[in-house]
Amino acid sequence: MLRAVVFDLDATLVDHVGAATAGLATWLAERGVEAREDLVARWFALEEEHFARWRDGEISHDEQRRERLRAFLPLVGQEVGEPAALDQQFAGFLAEFRRHWRAFDDALAVLAVLREGGLLTAVLTNGVEELQTEKVARVGLRETVGPLFSADALGVAKPRTAAFIAVCERLEVLPDQVLYVGDDHEVDVLGARAAGLRAVLVDRTGSAPPHETCVVRSLTEVLDLPEVRAALR
Numbered sequence: 001m002l003r004a005v006v007f008d009l010d011a012t013l014v015d016h017v018g019a020a021t022a023g024l025a026t027w028l029a030e031r032g033v034e035a036r037e038d039l040v041a042r043w044f045a046l047e048e049e050h051f052a053r054w055r056d057g058e059i060s061h062d063e064q065r066r067e068r069l070r071a072f073l074p075l076v077g078q079e080v081g082e083p084a085a086l087d088q089q090f091a092g093f094l095a096e097f098r099r100h101w102r103a104f105d106d107a108l109a110v111l112a113v114l115r116e117g118g119l120l121t122a123v124l125t126n127g128v129e130e131l132q133t134e135k136v137a138r139v140g141l142r143e144t145v146g147p148l149f150s151a152d153a154l155g156v157a158k159p160r161t162a163a164f165i166a167v168c169e170r171l172e173v174l175p176d177q178v179l180y181v182g183d184d185h186e187v188d189v190l191g192a193r194a195a196g197l198r199a200v201l202v203d204r205t206g207s208a209p210p211h212e213t214c215v216v217r218s219l220t221e222v223l224d225l226p227e228v229r230a231a232l233r
Contacts (some may be wrong), residue, residue, distance in 0.1 A: 002198070002231035003173045004120035005222070007145070008158075008182035009132055012202050013107045013123070013219075014139055020044070023097035030092070033076045046071050055126055055157040065090045103139040104204075106219040111144040113223055117232030121146040124167050124180070126187070129153045147171075159191025168197070181222055185209055198227065 010016035024043055025035035033039070046068040054064040066086040073080050073089070080086070114121050121144070125132050129150035136142050149167050151157035156166065168175050175196030182188025183202045189212070192199035200214045200222060208215045216222055223229070 001177065002119065002179055002227045003177040004122065004171050005114050005179045005181060005228070006122045006124050006167055006171075006197075007180075008184070008188050009123050009125040009135070009148075010127060011183040011204075012181060012188075013111075013141065013145070014101060014103055014135060017044070019097055019100035019102065020047075022100040023093060026096040026099075027093045028076060031076060031078060039075060042075060043068075043072060051126075055151065061128055061152070062087065098134075098138070101135055101138050103141055104219065107139075107141060108144060110219040110222060111141065111146075113232070114228075115144060115146070119228075119231055120171055120173065122167060122171060123148045124158065124163060125149070126151045126157045159187045159194070161191070161195035164192050164195035164197055168195075179222075179225070179227065181219070185212060189214075200225065 007013050020043070021035075021040055024040060028035045028039070050059070050064040050067045053059050053067070054061050059067065066083055069086045069089055070080050078089075081089075111121055123132070123136070123145055125148065127150060129148070129152055132150055133148055136145055136148060147170070149170065151163065154163055154166050156162040158164070164180065165175065168178055171178070176198070178197045180188060180192035180197045180199045181202060182192070182199070183204070185201055185208070189199040189201045200216055201208055201212055202219065203215050203217060216225075223232075
């Protein structure tokens, strides 16, 4: 029987892409640069590349931010300075990024139904604890989302099985009693299943792998999954 539903945070409960796109546009405008489609795409590609390097333990979290800027700033005619200057540049982006944080419209209601129905809820995120805790509070999910577990605090990141197992241990549930909900097929869904959890892919963009059978288009559809319906009081 299902006892807990654990969520990824960015692009699952919180609109990461929307916030980052809007924040980037403002940050670039302050530098006299238009947020062209190719620049936005490059920003996200660099985020994926260097965040993965941090996730895999190759570089520090601060350094993955600097590496992104080292590749991106020349594209917009900006000087690549020393680490302190890069940190200041990224802080400017983060300030704009924070201004646009918001939860997806279905997040709060779904979390409330799960908790009122007797299921545990929690977050497992590859983001850093301080930033992600602030994010959950700012978007209004702190009272309903349950405990937040972050890669930096756990000492291991998704998709490694140890990250998922650690959360199960802290929630005092068995892996097969947990449903993991995330937007990244490899990191969230396959990682969770490798650890013995159940998993569902949230595909808001219609880009799910064709072979994946457990897919929802919104968080509301999670409530219709047979194992969730059976577990709700």
